[in-house]
Amino acid sequence: MIEVNLLPVKEEIKPRAAQKGLGFSIPKFIPRGFAAAVGVLALLYAYSLMQATSASRSLENNTRTLRELTESDQQAKAIEARLPTLRERAAVFQTRLEKRKLWSTLLQEITLCCPEKVQLTEISLGVARASLSVSQQAKELLIKGYYLAGEHLESNEMTFTTRLQNSKVFAAEYPRIVIASTDPQALRTDFAIRCSEQ
Amino acid sequence: MRYTKEQAEMLALLVLMGCAIIVLSFLYLVKPNFTRLALSRKELTKTEAAIGKLSPAPVMLAKAKKETEELTATVEQGEKAVFTGIETGSPLSELCVQAATALNLKPAYGEQSNKRLLEFPERAADGSQATKHYDEVSRSMDIRAASFFDFCRFLGAMEHANPGVRVSGLKVDSLTLEPQSQAQGKANANIEVTLLGIREPRQGGGDPAAGGVVAALSPDVFDVGDKRNPFGPPGGSWESTKDPLAAVREMLKKTKVTGISGASLLIEVPAKSASGQDTVRSLSVQKGQTFALGQAKVKYVEEAGDRFVFEVTEQKVRFTIETNYRGVVTTLKEEEVK
Numbered sequence: 462m463i464e465v466n467l468l469p470v471k472e473e474i475k476p477r478a479a480q481k482g483l484g485f486s487i488p489k490f491i492p493r494g495f496a497a498a499v500g501v502l503a504l505l506y507a508y509s510l511m512q513a514t515s516a517s518r519s520l521e522n523n524t525r526t527l528r529e530l531t532e533s534d535q536q537a538k539a540i541e542a543r544l545p546t547l548r549e550r551a552a553v554f555q556t557r558l559e560k561r562k563l564w565s566t567l568l569q570e571i572t573l574c575c576p577e578k579v580q581l582t583e584i585s586l587g588v589a590r591a592s593l594s595v596s597q598q599a600k601e602l603l604i605k606g607y608y609l610a611g612e613h614l615e616s617n618e619m620t621f622t623t624r625l626q627n628s629k630v631f632a633a634e635y636p637r638i639v640i641a642s643t644d645p646q647a648l649r650t651d652f653a654i655r656c657s658e659q
Numbered sequence: 660m661r662y663t664k665e666q667a668e669m670l671a672l673l674v675l676m677g678c679a680i681i682v683l684s685f686l687y688l689v690k691p692n693f694t695r696l697a698l699s700r701k702e703l704t705k706t707e708a709a710i711g712k713l714s715p716a717p718v719m720l721a722k723a724k725k726e727t728e729e730l731t732a733t734v735e736q737g738e739k740a741v742f743t744g745i746e747t748g749s750p751l752s753e754l755c756v757q758a759a760t761a762l763n764l765k766p767a768y769g770e771q772s773n774k775r776l777l778e779f780p781e782r783a784a785d786g787s788q789a790t791k792h793y794d795e796v797s798r799s800m801d802i803r804a805a806s807f808f809d810f811c812r813f814l815g816a817m818e819h820a821n822p823g824v825r826v827s828g829l830k831v832d833s834l835t836l837e838p839q840s841q842a843q844g845k846a847n848a849n850i851e852v853t854l855l856g857i858r859e860p861r862q863g864g865g866d867p868a869a870g871g872v873v874a875a876l877s878p879d880v881f882d883v884g885d886k887r888n889p890f891g892p893p894g895g896s897w898e899s900t901k902d903p904l905a906a907v908r909e910m911l912k913k914t915k916v917t918g919i920s921g922a923s924l925l926i927e928v929p930a931k932s933a934s935g936q937d938t939v940r941s942l943s944v945q946k947g948q949t950f951a952l953g954q955a956k957v958k959y960v961e962e963a964g965d966r967f968v969f970e971v972t973e974q975k976v977r978f979t980i981e982t983n984y985r986g987v988v989t990t991l992k993e994e995e996v997k
Contacts, residue, residue: 485666487673495677502685509692516699523706530713537720540727546779551730553776553793554737557855561825565815565881572811575889582890586829608893 562634570631571604574624576617581606582651602635602656607649618643618652625656634658738857741823745856749796754824755852758816762809769799769851776855792858797827799851804834807846807890808881814850815881823855833890844888907955907971908991911978915939916967916986922946924959924967970996 568584575581583605608617618640625631625638632638635656644651662670742750749771759766777793802810810831817824828851887893910929918925923943930940944950944959949972951957960968960977970977979992 485662485670487670491670491674491677495681498678498681502681506685506689506692509689509696513692513695513699516696516703520699520702520706523703523710527706527709527713530710530716533720534713534716537716537723540720540723544723544726544730547727547730547734549777550779550793551733551737553855554733554741557795557825558737558740558822559733561818561822563815563818564826564829565811565818568807568811568814569881569883572808572883572886572889575887577887578893580833580890580893581831582833584829584831586826606889 566630567602567634570625570628574621574628574631575606576608576620576624578608579606579617579621580608599658601658603641604654604656605651607651609649610645610647616643617650618654622654625654631656740821742821742854742856743858744860745794745796745854745858749854749856750821751796751798751824751852751854754817754820754854755798755800758813758820761816762813764802764805764809764813766800766802769801771796771798773797789859793855794858795853795855797851797853799828799849802848802850804845804847807831807844807888808883810846810848811881817852821854825853825855827851827853831890844891846890904955904971904974904976904993907952907957907978908993910952911969911980912988912991914980914988916982916988917941918986919962924962928952 571581571584581604583603585603585605586600587603588600604621606618606621622638622640625635635658637657637659639655639657641653641655642651745751752768752771755766755768758764774795774797775792776795779791780788781791782788802813805813814826818826828849830849832847832849834845834847913929915927916924917927920943922945924945926942926944927939928942930938942950946959946961949956949958955971956973958970958972960970962968965982966979967982968977968979975996977994977996979994980988981990981992983989
């Protein structure tokens with residue numbers, strides 16, 4: 462007797478194959494789904510790794526910057542701690558050497574600016590009245606003189622003051638130059654010019 | 660495909676197990692990353708805050724360094740310029756005496772006062788620490804009946820002798836208040852001169868920044884040309900502060916030696932014609948003979964080859980000129996006659 466299988470070939474093989482493992486076949490979308498999920502998660506992992514590495518690098522950079530800044534800050538503080546003494550020392554030379562008035566030059570300017578008809582009677586350096594209470598007392602220069610009356614009617618003290626104001630050397634040291642007094646007398650006119658530092 | 664109930668349950672269980680394995684593995688792998696990320700972010704926030712706080716530090720450091728450099732330069736320059744070792748045997752008196760002697764002035768000296776300006780510790784090159792002092796020495800003096808111009812030259816000599824010298828007090832009075840007096844520009848002066856210096860002697864000795872007072876008495880110190888002495892009578896006598904030798908120097912430079920005849924020297928010196936034009940004057944001078952050169956009297960002393968020596972007798976200065984083959988002056992040397 463001849464046995465004949467009328468079933469299709471595939472339908473016959475599948476159950477046989479399935480019967481070897483689980484006894485049933487697994488739908489294809491499940492392994493594909495797993496593969497997709499693993500892929501997505503792998504991407505997520507890579508992303509998280511990238512983020513973590515990037516943050517670590519940023520932190521390293523920041524730490525290095527912070528270390529440098531701290532060093533700079535410490536250096537600046539160390540230097541600044543020495544600065545007050547250095548400032549005091551420099552101030553001694555700045556006020557006494559660099560800003561010193563050369564009186565030979567100033568008296569030379571006074572001589573050059575003095576009008577021909579004027580005779581000086583006094584040049585004195587005193588403390589300015591306005592700055593008596595201030596510790597750093599400003600000094601003012603008083604120039605006294607006279608000119609003969611009669612033929613010289615023009616204001617010689619005004620000429621003298623203007624010339625002093627126009628003298629760059631003198632005006633640099635004494636920016637405020639004013640006629641303090643004018644006293645016309647019978648024979649002569651006495652005057653005083655006040656030159657102030659402020 | 661159709662599954663039996665058992666098969667479906669099995670399949671579901673398998674899927675769940677697979678998901679669980681994947682998710683757990685993922686979490687296991689990814690957790691350290693997130694932990695690292697969280698920690699880093701936290702630290703980043705902290706460091707950024709600290710950086711923000713310290714961000715002005717480099718600017719401050721640069722500013723502090725710049726200021727230190729500037730101040731150090733000022734201090735070094737100042738310390739190099741001023742006298743050292745001024746506590747004992749202050750050089751101020753020496754300067755005053757030198758300048759007064761050079762100008763033939765006889766000041767009445769007041770007492771010398773010392774002022775301590777600054778005291779600070781300084782580390783020496785060998786590492787030892789010592790205290791350093793900046794001091795000031797002041798001296799007042801009266802100069803009676805001196806020419807105002809001489810007084811100005813005296814101040815100029817003092818001021819140019821050392822940058823540490825400054826005039827801290829000044830009063831110049833006319834000798835008389837009478838108009839048209841015969842005081843001829845003389846005045847009484849009361850001044851206070853102050854010298855800034857370092858108390859400690861300079862390390863390793865050497866010249867303590869000493870300036871030459873007499874050398875500083877050059878015409879540049881106080882030069883008002885032919886300007887009238889302002890303490891003199893108006894329109895009265897004039898006192899020139901021009902260097903009397905300047906004209907001689909200029910004329911000797913323009914002098915031409917035209918020949919030598921025995922002991923006689925033939926020269927052409929610059930002169931002015933009656934109309935004010937520049938011209939030359941031919942002279943024949945013998946050794947030891949004095950001739951007029953501008954306003955000065957000049958003596959022809961000797962010759963040696965191309966070198967000719969002249970002497971301005973009043974100022975006791977000897978000039979030596981060297982000429983080229985044309986007799987034109989190439990060099991002019993000046994020395995004091997001892």
